[in-house]
Structure formats: structure tokens, C-alpha cells
Amino acid sequence: MDGFIPLKKVYSFNPIPKELNAEESKYILGAQANLWTEYIQNENQVEYMVFPRILALSEVTWNGPSQNLENDYPDFLSRVENFMERFDALEVNYANHLYEIEGNILKEEGKVFYELTTPTKGKEIHYSINNAKTEVYSKPILIEENAKIKAHVFKNGEKVGSDFSEEIKYHKGITAKISLNVPPNPAYAGGGKEALINGISGSDKRYGDKEWLGFWGDNLEITIDFGTPTDINSVTTRFYNAPGQWIHAPKIIKMIRPFVDGTTDTISIPTFSPDDNNENIIEGYIPIIPILAGKMIDGSKIVLIIPNYGIIPEGQQGAGNKAWTFIDEIIIE
Template sequence: MTKHHRFLITLFAGLLLLGGISCSTPQKAEVDLIPMPRSVEYHRGAFTLSPETKFYTQLPTEGKEALARCLEGTLLGSVPFADEATGNNGISLNLCDSTVVPEAEGYRLEIGKKGVTLSASTEAGLFYGIQTLLQLLNNGDGKTLPAVTIDDAPRFPYRGMHLDVSRHFADKEFVKKQLDALAYFKMNRFHWHLTDGAGWRIEIKKYPRLTSFAAWRPFEKLNDWWTGGRTFCDQNDPRAVGGYYTQDDIREVVAYAAERHITIIPEIEMPGHSEEVLATYPELSCSGKPYVDADYCIGTEKTFEFLENVLLEVIDLFPSEYIHIGGDEASKNGWRKCPRCQKRMADEHLASVEELQSYMIHRIERFLNEHGRKIIGWDEIIEGGLTPGATVMSWRGEEGAIHAVKAGNPAIMTPGKYCYLDAYQDAPSTQPMAIGGYLTLEKAYSFEPVPDSLTTEEAALIQGLQGNVWTEYMTTPEHTEYMIYPRILALAEVGWTPAERKDWKSFHTRALHAVQFLKEKGYNPFPLDKEVGDKPESMRTEENLALNKSVTHLYPYSKQYAGEGDQALVDGVRGGWMYNDDRWQGFLNSDIDVTIDLDSITDIKQVYAEFLQLKGPYVWLPKQVIISASTDGKEYTTLATVDNDISPEVETLQFKTFGWEGNAKARYVRYQALSNGIEGGWLFTDEIIIR
């Protein structure tokens, strides 16, 4: 059997998995597809599958029989094969010349009253055209296809989803189930986060303790492990919770993904987020002791020997051109005191620990390049110098990608504000626990991956985008799916559909249908039809005496969470459910101390501001608020001192208003919110209101 024949068999196996669901909905003026195609031309009429409908392909008898077995049980399962092309009542699948369909993942679908012709110049294009056919059937009556001509191809070559299986393990069947859905919505990259401080998830034969020890912990939930000592245990310990993929599992999933034209990019974290490795092999750490360090020691050759041996086995398992090497959030603390790291810095003439990290990244990159692979890393790999061949995955906003493409490097957009699917997607009080953030379907859909500041040449280096699923609080498969869907569908359309073709109202309608389809297929999506929406206060302008008055900050606010800048606390705009909506103003490791000038001495009766607390991202309520007033800006009278009565140990999202009521005269109102002193802690407030 030829490679082409095997491909077409695999192609229709996808129909078995994702076909067969029909909804009794009338034909709409607009095709019910996600992502929306590049071009749709509508015609009169429709093509209806009947007992006489036949397939035509170039497959020989053996291939046709195999394909028929794959189609059993699907909407197309009863369609027989014709020995030669039929002009009427047929479905023709054609691999054509690139002059007809030039794009590698593009296709042309022609549906008329008499039949269907699907053409593509590559197997991937043919596959995506079949996903379109499947959606048209599944979203219609199961047998009628609208008469249309669709010319389609993706906007970006990289359309991905990341899944963290370190913090909470997901078995291979769960992974394959998500690959089915990603393929159905035309996504083509799966970033598999296989290692992190909470657990090692891939069998490495040279280092068996990585899966007999570092893959297991004596706690079911990550938070319990985090607060309970962060220790690991042997696989046969009765308390052991975790898991890993054997190399046979990996090969099975990689092949499964390839059949659906999804490339799996494995991630092996370095130099940080490596607590599980260093607890198992402490000689790779700066201290030489388990449970002390999170970063590999860069001063010892043992580290590079270990990483290179691991990567050799990873390369053997994954055919992906790229290997993700992490590179994010390394503390670098051990390196500053480690004699071996300091010697490495002196020997290599490195001026800082940032350059020491860059040394390690460059060295690993050379190793991978020598073995025919390239690296992707989180945007911290920019620090200390970026190599020409590296691809940057920009998660801390868009700045990393902008820096990369201006240096001539490819970049993938995955900023937390739009692409982190561990954030709340609706009113937090109605949702399961999340790490923080607030990312609605509409906000994910609004993402534009190409910043306006880029030239045409620079914009071409933006390869696409990725939705990230971090599983700190996702302890079950159902919860994980709830966080993925339908927001990943918004990113699928952002990655495929031309920007000028995007339409939120249309997408929302189509997403409602997609959620129902996913439920019928056994997924557990967020119930979009029951969405509560944003915080009511955020929907109106807050009229008050402080509105648009001059405000002075004694301590600077964070540039990352600036809101509308200097006037953010008096612009009348209240924050929503979470601090990352550009309406809350954040202060890191700092008190808040602001003074508002009311322009003239004014009778005031009320001063207040609201704060929020969420333990996961270290967002705290102030330990105390002091409100004072002055008529001359020199002598201040304390109006109120308000202490916080909510513990920082509370896990759930908290809102609290700190204020004063009474009677006073003031031109200047000073509002002080004191930090609780927890290192790395944030204070967030949205508006200081004076009445």
C-alpha cells in the first residue's frame, strides 16, 4: 500500500471519531464552521447524501476496503466506492497541482447539487477540507451539504495548544481525545509540557529514577504538595500519586497526532522548574542536596551530560523539527553563590547570571542543531543574548515576540492576557478554582497576534499563536476540558481566519453550536449559554468627586498592570472580576500612597476603594488602609484607619472595600494602603471614590 493510500485511510478514520453527530437545525445564510474559511461563495440548492452516493479516489481495492472499514459507523459509512470518477451524486477527493491550491494547508471545496469535489495540493490540505465537510454535516441535518465554493487556507502556520501534564498527570487516552478536537478545528501543533518541578512524565531509559521516583508525589493535589514539603516518593509507595508515559506511549501518541496533521513539540524544562530532577539527582544542583535548588548547576559538566543524554532519547521519540527547552523563571539564586558557577562565569568571561543562563541555552541549542533540531524557548531565553536560530514563545505580553522578530528571529504569540486558559472564564464565584486572571471567550477572540509596530518583514516572522493549559488547579480530566473549551476555538479562528473576516457576533453563535457538539461527543466544555459576564460595576462610569482630578503617587505602580496610567484611579472606570483586565492598577512589593487634589475645598462624606485577593498569584488585600484629608496640602487629619480581617491563607477570590464615611472638608484626600509584607506580593485597586 502506498503512503498516499495509507494517508487516505487515516484521513477517513478521523471521520469515525468526529463524525456522526447531527443537529436538526435549518440551513443558515452563513456556513456554521469554526474556523471561518477565508472565502465562501454561496450558491442555490444543496447536495444531499443518498444510498446512491459514491466516493471516488485513486485507491486500489485493498485501500478501498480498508477505507470502508474505517468509515463504518459514520455519516459517510454507507457511501460505497466507484471504480471510476462519477459526475453525478459523487464525492471526489483529489490531490491536485500546487498551481490550483498553492498553500500547503489550503484546500478548495466545491459543493453543487450533483456532487462534491475536494481538491488540495497536500495531504494536510485534503485533511482540513474533510474537517470542513464533517462540520457541515454535523452542524446540519447529517445528510445535506449547502451548495458552496470554499477557497481556504490558514493565516498562520503555527496554531497550537500547550498542555501541562507535570502538575497533574493526564493519561494518553485523554491526550488523544484532545488531539481529535484540535484536528477537527484545524489546529496543528501540540506543545507537550512533559517536565516541571511538580513531576517528570517521560520515560528516559538511561535515568530510570526519573519515572520511578520523580514522577510520583505523596499528595493528590498540587497545592497540598506545595505546602507539604514538595517531596517525591517511590512509585510503589501506597501514597504515590502521579504517572508517566512509557516510550511506547509516546510513540503511539506521536503517530496518532501525525495522522491528524498535528506536530507534537515536547518540552524538557531547563535550567529552572527542575526541582523534581534535582531531588532525584542532587549532584546536578549547586548545593548537591535534594530539595534545596530549583535550577540546574551550570558550573558542572554533569548537568550537560544529563541533559544531552535526555535530549538524545527525546529526539529519538519526537520527529518534530523543534524541541522546547523552557528557559523561563529560573531563580538563578544558587548560581550567585556556587563556586562552580562562578568559575564557569570567569572561564567564559560572563558578566552576569543572565549571561550564564544564555551560555547554557546556547550550548544546548548547539547540541540540538548538531542533531538536526532547533529550539523554542519561553521569552526569558532573550535575556543574556538571543541566538539567530532560536524561536521565542512570548508569554509575558507581546514584548518578547517584538524583540525577537526585530532581531530576525521567529516568534510565537502566547501572551497570558489572551492565551492562558487556566484563567477564570466567567464570574469567579460561579467557576471552579483557577490560578487567577480573567479570560472570557470574547477576550480570547479579540486577540491580534501581529502588533501594529512591526514592519511587513517583521510581521512575517510571527509564526502564529498558542493557547496554554497550565494545570495547577485542574485535578480531573473534566475540569481540564472545562477550561480548554470553548476558548481554544476562539484561538483556532484567530490563527486560521483572516483578521478582516473575524466577527465576534457570528463566532459567538457558532461557538454555542460547537459547545453543544462537544458535549454530545463526550467532552466537558464550559456552558457558554449560561455565561454570567463581567462584574456589574465595570459596566458603568463611576461618577464621583474624584473623577478626572489630579492624582499624585508616592510609590510607582507596575508598568505591567498600569491600567490607564497616572489617572487610572480617578478615571471612573471600575475593575472587572480580575486584576489583569487593564482596569485594575497593580503595585508589587509596595504600599499604595496616593493624594487626590479636588481643586477646591469641598464637603466630603465618603472615601473608599476596593481591593481583591487571590492567593495563587500572590495578590493580597492590604493589611491596613489609612484615609486622611487636608485643606492646604500640608496638614492632614486622619479620617479613618481600617484593618484587614481576611486571612492571606484564604484560597478563594476575595473582594473587600476599605473606606470612611462621615463629614469633613478637604481639598486634598490621601489614601494609603499598606502591604502585608509578603515578598513578591501585589496590591490591586481600581478606583478611589470620593462623595
């Protein structure tokens, strides 16, 4: 399994492994990039996957890896932007992500903000929140309630790129602190542990975005600390289940619930096992699982214990290997 490889990650590639010394490094003569085509439908899709990634790899192998990525990458993008005219003339079906918008949750002094960025210089971002008046983006947006944000990139007064939208669910976990007993796998670390309580749900169609976190064979323990006693009557989350890709949802979730008086209890919630033959579950994400619903608790933190599915059984893809666990937003109300 491989994660999503954005253009910046290709540009940051160092073809000389760090384990090699100077004498050994001289035997590295070049680099190559492979495109596996078992899921590629036609030549247009091949071009979309290769361009402009191939430009980034070419520059890395010709000039050597960047020594200052944050300075070099914007300069590279400005040259790619000019090169797009050549792609157009050659009718190459390239992936144009240069005018895309990226949104990120920021937290500062107990407040939540939403930051909008676009990778190329000299552009304006226009946005609206909850269908209010459109404004020119100048600073991170304060979020104090559920929000639907729409945005567009403008170049020289003209709209370019695709429309952007994001929905943020402002729940009680969004301002909490989160800790994990193990980090996510580097290939599927997404937005890091904060992605699990940032109010943004991952894609319904793929697990490789920055909201889903992937763990390979690990038993996961998640602690969410609210700082002060907090009334909670709902905790939900969801998992990805794709046995053909070694991804198996856990069979149960446990939650340790501390109370103000110092006592705790533990509840166990079954999720989904392929043995259950649940007709509502298909390859893809498992719908929202209520870990706690309609039962008020009052404590400063909760702990979720998520045992890994275990070793993949005979007769399934990846038999004999550890299963992957993919988890999305934990919503606390």
C-alpha cells in the first residue's frame, strides 16, 4: 500500500538514501518513478498521474535534492505555472493543482481558526462562510460554530482552478488536547493526531487524504483531554473497511469514562467483523459508530481503546500479515 504523493513530496525526494556514506553515494547514478497501472483506465489517466510530478523528479535528479524546501518549492511552482502553456499546446492531460486551495484548522489560546492557502504567488482567495457575503481572504477565519466555507482562487481578476468547499463541525473535542500511544504510519499520517478532532471528516471515497489516519498492526489508545470537567452525551467515529487492501475495521471499541468523583467505567462497543455478514457494510468506510449516545458523563477526559483486527486470515488478500486500521474524525457532543 502507498499513500497519496503530492507534488511537494516528489520535489522533496532525495534519491540518495541517508544510510549511505559519501563513498557509497557515488554509485547512485539516477532515479526513477514507477506508476502501477492495475487501476489506471486509459492513457489520459496515465498522463494525469505523471504530469507535473515528472517535472519535480527531473529537477531533483538534475540539480540534487532541495536544501531549503520552503524557499525552493515556491520557485519551482512559478516555473511549472509557465510550463503549463507547453502542456496545453501538446494536449497533455496534466493535473493542475497550482490553483487549488488548502484549508487547515489552527488553534490558539482556546480559539479555533481556519486558514486558506494556495501554492502559487500573486493570487487572491475569495471566500464566504455559511453563505454570507463573499470577502477577500486576508487572515485566518475565526470559527465558533458549525461552518460551511466556500472559496475560489483569482488570478488577475479572473477565477481560476476548481471551486473549494469545506464543512467544519464545531464539537466539544475540537478545542481539546489529544494524545496517541503510537503514531500513525508515516505513509498515512495525514494531518497528524489533531486530524482526529479538528471538526473535518475525511473522504467517503478514499482513505489517503489528510483526515484519515492509518495504523499498521497497532493496538491504538486515544486520550482526549478537555482540561476541565465536561458534560458529554455523544461520542462517534467511523473506520474504513477494505479487506482487498488489507484494511480491516476493528471488531470492538472500548471507552474508559472518568467521572468527576474519581471513578471510571469501561464500555465495549462492537463495530463490524466480516464474519457478521452485515449487508449494510460494503468495501469502503463504515458509517458513523455511536460509542456513547444518550448517556451523560461528566469528566475531564475520555480514553478510546481500539484493538487492531489482528492477522489477516487465510483466503483473504494479505493473509498472514498484520491488518491496517484507518480511523476518521472523533465527534464529541
